Amino acid sequence: MIPPSFDYEAPASLEEAIAILGKNPEAKILAGGQSLIALMKLRLASPAVLVDINRIEGLGYIKEEDGWLRIGAMTRESDLDTSDLVREKYPLLADTTRVIADPLVRNLSTLGGNLAHADPANDHPATMLAYGAELVATGPKGERIIPVGDFFTGPFETSLAQDEILTEIRIPSPNGSSGGAYQKLERKVGDFATAAVAAQVKLGEKGVVEQVGIGLTNVGLTPIKATAAEESLQGKEANEAAISEAAQLASEAAEPEADPRGSVEFKRALVKTLTHRAIKTAVGRAQGGK
C-alpha cells in the first residue's frame, strides 16, 4: 500500500505551521500519523500538504497547574501511560490510554491527534467529555479555549478552523474523593471499541455523588455525553439502584449502528453493562480503591 504524493513541511514553530495551514486549504497536520498515514496508504485521504508538527518544540508535556492537568497536544500515548501523575491522580485517563491501539502505535500516537481526528471510535473523546476538559486551539490570532462539549461537530469533524492547531488539553484536577474509570469492549488488542464508557465521579459526604461525567465511545456519529445519566446520578448515593438507573439512561443516550461488532440491541445493552462497571469502578476508586 503506497500513499499518494504530497508536499511535506516541517515547520519549527507554531506560527510557521499556522501560516502554512492558512495558505493551504488542502493541508493536513501530521501529528503521530498513526491514523492519517494508514488512511493515506489506503488512499482514503490524500492531503496536498502535510504539516509535520513533530519538530515544533514544547508541545509535549504533562503538568498540573492552577487546578488543571495540562497536557501538550503532542504528548504521546506512551508518555501518558508511563506518567506517575496520570496513573495516580487520573485513573480514567490512564485506563483510556492503555487500551488505545497497541504499545508500538502508542509510542507515536498523540493525545491531540486522537481528539482532533474526531473518529467516533477513538477513545479519548469520551474520556474528555467525562472529565469536562477544555481544549486549547492556537491560530493566527492566538489561543482560544474550546470546551470539549463544543469540539466534536460530526464524524471526523471538529470546531477547529483550518488554520488552528490543537495545542493543549486541560483536565480539571480532581479534588476530594474523586475517581474515574474507562470500560472498553474490544475484540482484541488494537481494535476500536465495540463500545466503551468513560466515567468520572466526585463523592461528597456520605458517598453522595457531587459531580459525575459520563462519555460514550463509538455508539454514535460523535462521542456522546450521557447527560441524562449524569443528572440522574448527581446528588444521589452511588448505590446499586442509582448506578443501574444511570446505566440505563446512558444506554438510552447511545445511538449505535449495527455492524460486524454487533447489533444495535447488543451495543445498547453493552453500554449499560459498561456504564455500570465504569461507574462502580470509578466510585470504588473515589473511595480509595484501585
Added chain:
Amino acid sequence: MPEIQGLGHSRKRVEDARFIRGRGNYVDDLKVPGMIYLDLVRSPLARAKIKSINSEKALEVPGVLAVLTGETLKEYDVHNMPTLMNEHQMVLPLDTVEYQFQEVAGVLATSRYAAADGVAAVEVDYEPLEPVVDPFKALEPDAPLIWPDRPKWADVPEEERSNHIWHWEKGDKEATDKAFEEAEVTVKENLYIPRLSAAAIETCGCVAKWDAVEGQLTLWMTTQAPHAIRTVFALVTAHLGLSEEKIRVISPDLGGGFGGKVYVYPGYVIAVAASIVTGSPVKWIEDRTENLGTNAFGRDYHITAELAGKKDGTLTALRIKTTADHGYVDAAANPLKWPAGLFNICTGSYDFKNAFVEVDGVYTNKPPGGIVYRCSFRVTEAVHTIERLADLMAHEVQMDPAEFRKKNFIKPEQFPYQSVLGWEYDSGNYAGALDLAMDMIGYDELRKEQAEKRERGEFMGIGISSFTEIVGAGPSHSFDIIGLKMFDSCELRVHPTGKVIARFGTKSQGQGHETTFAQIIAEELGIPADHIKIEEGDTDTAPYGLGTYASRSTPVAGAAGAMAARKVRDKAKKIAAHLLEVSEEDLEWEQGKFFVKGSPDQAKTIQEIAFAAYTDYPQGMEAGLEAVSYYDPPNLTYPFGSYICVVDIDRGTGEVKVRRFVAVDDCGIRINPMIVEGQIHGGLTMGFAPALLEEISYDENGNMYGSSFQDYLLPTSVETPKWETGTTVTPSPHHPQGLKGVGESATVGAPVAIVNAVVDALWHIGVRHVDIPMTPPKVWALLKEHGAALEQ
C-alpha cells in the same frame, strides 16, 4: 565430533542463525538488475460486466511502462489458467468480474510507488450485475449463472449449466438410513464453519525473470510446492515455447504458508507474462488487502449432521450433508479424487458401523480456494462436526462427555482399524490421551467448580475434543495432484569427509526442515546432524516432490529421507565389509559404525566408510556414497489427541475467556520435541483464532468484511491462551521411523473444544450449539434469548 542428535533431541534450529540476524531471504528481499514492478487493478464489485478499461491516464503517470489486460493475455492464450480441480479460472478477465478484489488489469512501472499510482489512474467502467453470495440461493433454479463464459461449459448445453459443481458421497446410505430409523436416540445440528484466510505474515509474491535468449524462465515465488508449480507452468505455457527444463522455480524463505502458498494466483501468471512481454524481470508483491481479499480461503462448509445411538450411549450411525461454498470456480488444492478433501474422516475417533456423508460443491461470487489454514484437506471440518455431535449426544443420553467418548472410542487393540468410510487407521490409543488430558487439567475438580459457580450464577464450561487426524497424503493408488502421484523425495549424498547434503521435494515455511530432516538422517546414519545440510525449494537442484502442506512433510518426505539413508547404509555396509575384509553377514550396525559381530573393536565408522567410498571402494563397485528415495507411503498416518478447554463467560458482555487449555497430542515418535511443541503452540493458536476471532464474511452485495488486519482478527499475545501441552507416543507402524506428522493437528482439534466448552457453560440455560467465531454479540444474543444476559 558433535553429538549425533537423531530422533528425540530438542536440537536448536539451524535456520535461526539467519532469521535472528535479519538475514532471511524472502521473496520481497530479492533485487534483480533491471527489475520492474507489477501492481494490480482490482474490482470494487463482486459481480460486474467490464464495459471498458481506459489506461490513458495511467500511462501518463511518470514511471508507468504498460498496462496489461485480459485482452493482452488473450493474445498469448494465458488469460485463463487451469485449476487443480480440472477447471479454469481467470488470470485477467475479458468480460466479467466474479468477485470483489478480482484482478482486472496489471500496471507495470519502474517503481512500486509509480505502479501504485498507475493502478489508481486506470479507469474501469463497470456495469454492476447482481451477485450470488449465498450458496443455497446459488442452487435455486432461477439463480444467475456465475461466470457463464467458463471454458468447461463451452460444449455443455445451456440448460445443463448450473452453479452446482459436483456431488460427492461416501458410505452406505441405505444401511445408515436404516440405523437412524432404528435408533433409540438421535441428535441433529446445523453447523456453519466460516471462511478463513491463512494470513501468513508474509503475503504472496514473486519475481519473474524471462531470458529470451536462453529461453529460460526463473521464477522466485512464495510457493509450498515448487515442483508441481513448475510442471503446471510448463503445461500451460508450452505453446509459448516454455519448456520444463528451462523453467526454474525457486521458493526462497517463506514467511509462513498454512496452505495459502500452495495455490497459483493470477498475480504470479501476470508477472510471468509481463516479464515475457517486456523482457524485464518483474516483481509482484501482494499487499495485505489483496492477500486477505483474494487468496484461497479455508472452510466455508454448511453442514447438517446427525448422530444415532442407543440409550446406553453407544453410537450406531452418522449422517452428514454438506454444502461447500467454493467461490466462483473450483480451484481447491485437493488431491484430484478428493473434491471434498479427506472429509470422510468424519467418523473421527469412534467405532461406527454405519455412516454416510455427502457434499455438494457450489459456485458463488467469491474468490476460489477451499483448502488452507492448516486444515489437512477438510479434516478440521470433519473433526468439528463429529466432536460437536458427540457432545450433543453425550448430553442427550446424560453421560459425561469424557465417559461418553471413552465408551465409543476405537480401542487400541482394534488397530489397524478399518473405518466404515474407507480409511485404515494405522495406530492409536485414544483413551490414553484423554486420560492424560483429564489428569493434567483436573477434570473432576473442574466439574465440581462448575457446579458451584452455576449456583452463584457464574457461567463456566469445560469442553473436550478427542480428534483423529489423517495426514501424509498419500499412497499413489488414491492420491494425485493433476495426475502427479503424491510421493515425496530425498536425494542424499555423503561427501568424502563424512558430511552430508540432502535435498528434499518439500518446502519448509517455518516448520524447521533444515533442522529436523537432518535429525532423521542422523538417526539412520549416525552422522551428526550438524554435519548434514538440508536444501529444498529450488527445482533445478532438489528432487521432484509434491511439497509441504497437509502435514505431509514428515510422513512422506521424512520417510524418503530415512529410506535414502538406509540405501546409503546398505552400500556403506558393502564398503565396510571390504575394508574389514569380512563378509557383509558378519557385520552389525551400531549408530555411526559397522563392527564385526563378536569383536566390537573391529569397526569402521560411517566417516571412514564415506572416505573409502571415494578412495578405497571394492572392485566393481561405483564410487561415491549417495542415494535417492521417492517414497510412496503405504498408508496415511493418523495422529490424534485429546484437548480440554475451560472457559468463563461474561454475562454482561458475551465475552468468552479461555481460562485453561490442555492439549495432549500423539503424533507418533517426535523427531525434535522442541519443534513439535512449537508446532502445537502455533496450531492451537490457529485453532483458537477462528473459534473466537477470525472470519471472512460478505454482505448481500458480495462486499467482503475482513480485508485488513483491522477487521480480520489475528490474535495477539494478549488474547492467546497460555497453552498447556502433554504427550503420548503411539508410533506409526508403517512409517520407517514411526513418525506421523503434527503441523495441523492442533488447528484441526482445538476450535471444537472451545465450542464444546461454551455450549457446556450455557447448556443449563438451553443452548445447544454456537457457530464460530463465538463473538461477544453472538454469545450475548444467546444469553439474552435464554434470559441469562446481565446488564452489569
Added chain:
Amino acid sequence: MSNHHIRVTVNGDVQEADVDARLLLVHFIREDLNLTGTHIGCDTSHCGACTVLVNGTAIKSCTYFAVQADGAEVSTVEGLAQNGDLHPIQEGFREMHGLQCGFCTPGMMIASIALLEQNPNPTEDEIRWGISGNLCRCTGYINIVKAVQYAAEKMQE
C-alpha cells in the same frame, strides 16, 4: 510532491539520501539501504513486522515517512549483534525456539528490546502486553515470551 535531503544514522552508520516525501521509512530501510531484515506484513500498522527503533523508541516503520526520521538514529535487526556477538534477545529467540518462519522475528525482537529497556524485569503478562503490537502466526507466543524472559535474565547479569 516534495523532495527532501535526509540524514539518518542507521545502526551507527550515517546515511544521506534525497527522498520523496511519501517514501515510507520501511521502504527507505529495505530498498535504499538494502537492510531487508525489517519486513512488511500488513501495511496498516497492525502486525509490527516493520518495527524499528527511532531514537530508541519502537515504532512501526510502515506508518512513518522516511523524511520524519531526518536527523534521527534508527536501529534495525541488522544492528543487534555487536562484533559478531548476538544480542541477548537474539540468543533468547534461538534458545527458546521463539521463531518459526522468521518473518515477524526482527520486529518482535526490536519491540522486545524496547520493552526490556523500559521494564528490565517484566512479568509474563507485562511481556504479553508489551509485544501485543506484533503479530506472530507461527508460535502461539509462548516461546516468544520465554525468549524475552531469557533475554531479561541475561541482560541483568
